[in-house]
Amino acid sequence: xxxxxASGFRAxxxxxxVKASGGxxxxxxxxxxxxxxxxxxxxxxxxxxxxxxxxxxxxxGGTARAVILNAGGANCFTGAFGFQTTHQTAERVAERLGTAxxxxxxxxxxxxxxxxxxxxxxxxxxxxLRGVDLTADALAADDAAGLAAAQAIMTTDSKPKxxxxxxxxxxxxxxxxxxxxxxPGLATMLVVLTTDAQADADVLDRAxxxxxxxxxxxxxxxxxxxxxxTVLLLASGAxxxxxxxxxxxxAVTAVCDDLAAQLHGDAEGATHDIxxxxxxxxxxxxxxxxxxxxxxxxxxxxxxFGNDPNWGRVLAAIGTTDASFDPYAVDVHFNGVRxxxxxxxxxxxxxxxxxxxxxxxxxxxxxxxxTATVRTNDLTHDYVHENSAYAS
Amino acid sequence: xxxxxASGFRAxxxxxxVKASGGxxxxxxxxxxxxxxxxxxxxxxxxxxxxxxxxxxxxxGGTARAVILNAGGANCFTGAFGFQTTHQTAERVAERLGTAxxxxxxxxxxxxxxxxxxxxxxxxxxxxLRGVDLTADALAADDAAGLAAAQAIMTTDSKPKxxxxxxxxxxxxxxxxxxxxxxPGLATMLVVLTTDAQADADVLDRAxxxxxxxxxxxxxxxxxxxxxxTVLLLASGAxxxxxxxxxxxxAVTAVCDDLAAQLHGDAEGATHDIxxxxxxxxxxxxxxxxxxxxxxxxxxxxxxFGNDPNWGRVLAAIGTTDASFDPYAVDVHFNGVRxxxxxxxxxxxxxxxxxxxxxxxxxxxxxxxxTATVRTNDLTHDYVHENSAYAS
Numbered sequence: 140x141x142x143x144x145a146s147g148f149r150a151x152x153x154x155x156x157v158k159a160s161g162g163x164x165x166x167x168x169x170x171x172x173x174x175x176x177x178x179x180x181x182x183x184x185x186x187x188x189x190x191x192x193x194x195x196x197x198x199x200g201g202t203a204r205a206v207i208l209n210a211g212g213a214n215c216f217t218g219a220f221g222f223q224t225t226h227q228t229a230e231r232v233a234e235r236l237g238t239a240x241x242x243x244x245x246x247x248x249x250x251x252x253x254x255x256x257x258x259x260x261x262x263x264x265x266x267x268l269r270g271v272d273l274t275a276d277a278l279a280a281d282d283a284a285g286l287a288a289a290q291a292i293m294t295t296d297s298k299p300k301x302x303x304x305x306x307x308x309x310x311x312x313x314x315x316x317x318x319x320x321x322x323p324g325l326a327t328m329l330v331v332l333t334t335d336a337q338a339d340a341d342v343l344d345r346a347x348x349x350x351x352x353x354x355x356x357x358x359x360x361x362x363x364x365x366x367x368x369t370v371l372l373l374a375s376g377a378x379x380x381x382x383x384x385x386x387x388x389x390a391v392t393a394v395c396d397d398l399a400a401q402l403h404g405d406a407e408g409a410t411h412d413i414x415x416x417x418x419x420x421x422x423x424x425x426x427x428x429x430x431x432x433x434x435x436x437x438x439x440x441x442x443x444f445g446n447d448p449n450w451g452r453v454l455a456a457i458g459t460t461d462a463s464f465d466p467y468a469v470d471v472h473f474n475g476v477r478x479x480x481x482x483x484x485x486x487x488x489x490x491x492x493x494x495x496x497x498x499x500x501x502x503x504x505x506x507x508x509x510t511a512t513v514r515t516n517d518l519t520h521d522y523v524h525e526n527s528a529y530a531s
Numbered sequence: 532x533x534x535x536x537a538s539g540f541r542a543x544x545x546x547x548x549v550k551a552s553g554g555x556x557x558x559x560x561x562x563x564x565x566x567x568x569x570x571x572x573x574x575x576x577x578x579x580x581x582x583x584x585x586x587x588x589x590x591x592g593g594t595a596r597a598v599i600l601n602a603g604g605a606n607c608f609t610g611a612f613g614f615q616t617t618h619q620t621a622e623r624v625a626e627r628l629g630t631a632x633x634x635x636x637x638x639x640x641x642x643x644x645x646x647x648x649x650x651x652x653x654x655x656x657x658x659x660l661r662g663v664d665l666t667a668d669a670l671a672a673d674d675a676a677g678l679a680a681a682q683a684i685m686t687t688d689s690k691p692k693x694x695x696x697x698x699x700x701x702x703x704x705x706x707x708x709x710x711x712x713x714x715p716g717l718a719t720m721l722v723v724l725t726t727d728a729q730a731d732a733d734v735l736d737r738a739x740x741x742x743x744x745x746x747x748x749x750x751x752x753x754x755x756x757x758x759x760x761t762v763l764l765l766a767s768g769a770x771x772x773x774x775x776x777x778x779x780x781x782a783v784t785a786v787c788d789d790l791a792a793q794l795h796g797d798a799e800g801a802t803h804d805i806x807x808x809x810x811x812x813x814x815x816x817x818x819x820x821x822x823x824x825x826x827x828x829x830x831x832x833x834x835x836f837g838n839d840p841n842w843g844r845v846l847a848a849i850g851t852t853d854a855s856f857d858p859y860a861v862d863v864h865f866n867g868v869r870x871x872x873x874x875x876x877x878x879x880x881x882x883x884x885x886x887x888x889x890x891x892x893x894x895x896x897x898x899x900x901x902t903a904t905v906r907t908n909d910l911t912h913d914y915v916h917e918n919s920a921y922a923s
Contacts, residue, residue: 184851218874257875366847450648454578520915522829526910
């Protein structure tokens with residue numbers, strides 16, 4: 140059901156003492172081949188954690204044999220010592236996994252960390268290295284191993300997140316944690332996708348970028364970008380099937396969409412999962428810009444928490460964009476009720492039922508044929524509480 | 532102490548029934564000359580309320596004789612009927628103030644509204660027009676009249692906001708309400724400044740733009756831009772003093788800075804008034820961009836509410852900007868304690884005292900000589916409560 144669903148992969152999740160709680164905190168995913176093609180997308184934040192700085196370089200050649208991940212510390216802004224920790228972690232994985240006939244180098248190992256920024260001292264290093272040994276001993280290809288890996292990367296997640304799609308002779312599976320910078324000091328969305336399809340690195344790269352651009356990139360829980368975000372796609376080729384690029388992209392997108400929906404539904408403190416759909420925009424890019432402006436309005440998000448169909452806040456948000464539309468000609472629907480028509484009040488607010496968790500905002504721009512949906516959550520007392528109290 | 536501090540001005544504030552509460556809700560400020568020079572800045576939101584659409588055109592000639600303001604309804608997204616209401620309001624003011632020897636046209640009257648978007652029906656129109664008559668009868672040049680005007684434009688403000696500077700033979704006074712889009716559905720910052728200095732409209736315009744760019748434009752309580760924001764500056768010339776442009780700009784800036792600080796301190800639900808100072812930036816513009824990125828981070832703002840000196844969230848926010856600096860070479864101070872040095876942890880968090888309301892974040896970029904400060908507030912339970920409950 141997860142990173143072990145596709146053939147050619149083993150995984151493990153262990154408790155190595157990185158988390159103070161004693162829970163599972165180190166995961167390892169290994170690609171046993173025959174292929175070792177890989178692709179990745181990383182946070183666009185200029186403040187990048189040490190594992191991101193390492194992994195970006197290590198994957199430049201389009202290959203990876205393993206991914207080692209830890210929760211309990213982001214290893215970000217931890218200086219040269221922190222970077223050495225990442226490097227040592229990759230080296231230890233390579234030592235443990237390599238064989239005489241099939242040696243592995245540190246460069247073949249991707250590293251991901253999540254947790255509080257600034258955490259990455261000697262105790263952290265020792266725990267993560269212990270985690271390498273424990274996971275290397277525990278590797279297995281079954282569902283339980285995939286689940287343990289998915290559990291080991293959780294921070295404030297309330298449950299592990301896994302998805303799988305099997306189609307046309309190949310499988311794509313994946314695991315995820317977090318949501319944007321939903322889990323604050325903790326930060327970070329980490330995603331590992333595995334497939335047994337045969338594909339070259341450049342095809343994987345295009346498929347992954349296409350998939351993330353319409354899924355994770357449109358999940359905007361609180362507008363905050365993490366220093367550690369990483370999405371990896373590894374291909375073993377073990378199925379023997381070589382799908383065309385469109386089929387592979389569709390399967391990867393389906394898994395990403397499933398995982399994005401799970402992240403959306405597990406956003407810290409949220410009481411509403413809001414889909415902001417923009418229709419009849421001049422371009423898909425403008426549709427995303429308009430939807431995102433609403434997703435980032437604290438006033439709108441607080442209104443949804445209060446079950447208030449406050450369309451004025453929607454119009455005030457979209458008015459800050461440069462997208463093509465006439466602000467006095469738009470329609471706004473809340474859960475199917477058109478509360479604003481042509482820039483004036485329409486149906487009475489009492490007709491809108493915002494009590495369900497799933498919330499649908501539809502904005503018609505009447506400026507073209509493009510559409511896009513951005514997912515966000517409401518701004519709640521629990522969001523404030525969890526994000527003010529975590530590190531204290 | 533307010534708009535009546537400068538000679539040549541009268542004001543009034545009355546209860547006309549626009550607010551359901553029965554409180555003061557319509558204010559009038561009249562410039563009795565001899566000059567009628569005026570300047571204004573308006574919201575850059577493309578979704579502009581009817582009073583903004585009117586006032587932008589009316590002030591194009593650089594003159595204004597009066598400003599009529601109401602709380603209790605924003606008259607935004609209220610269609611042609613709403614625009615007619617604004618026009619009728621200006622006409623009624625002109626009728627009431629004009630004389631045979633000194634006639635006044637609607638074009639000489641600026642109109643400002645604040646309150647819920649979508650509110651602007653026939654009852655609203657009738658109440659505002661009643662307010663014109665009541666204020667025209669109550670005009671006076673004393674402090675009490677200025678205070679009444681300042682009170683009549685309050686929405687969720689806890690107190691009226693007034694400021695005055697007298698220097699070199701002339702006076703600048705002013706009143707303000709709100710803070711950015713702090714008062715949500717209510718929206719809006721409205722500011723009226725009056726001076727008895729002699730100045731031409733182009734000088735007033737430059738002085739006002741210079742003043743607002745370093746004061747109100749750097750007050751960013753929640754990142755939300757109103758549909759009704761208006762800042763007006765009227766000059767009567769009654770002092771007989773014609774200051775040079777630098778002296779006038781300094782006085783206008785001082786009054787704006789005082790009012791901005793009052794708006795900052797009265798932000799809804801806030802428990803901390805946060806000044807984010809960026810030093811050693813490559814340019815003042817970049818210093819503002821960097822400071823604003825922190826001011827708009829919900830994670831940072833929630834951490835301050837929790838008295839948590841979470842410098843990781845500061846670095847994660849500034850990493851999203853394009854400003855010139857090395858993310859791994861910056862220093863971050865919380866209330867005088869350097870918690871991050873050269874991109875690594877420095878002084879222990881326990882040394883930081885975030886219990887005072889006044890909070891100072893200092894970010895050293897080491898990229899140049901420019902500096903700027905942006906004011907914001909923390910993200911609190913009360914913010915969520917007030918912005919989720921108001922319109923319901």
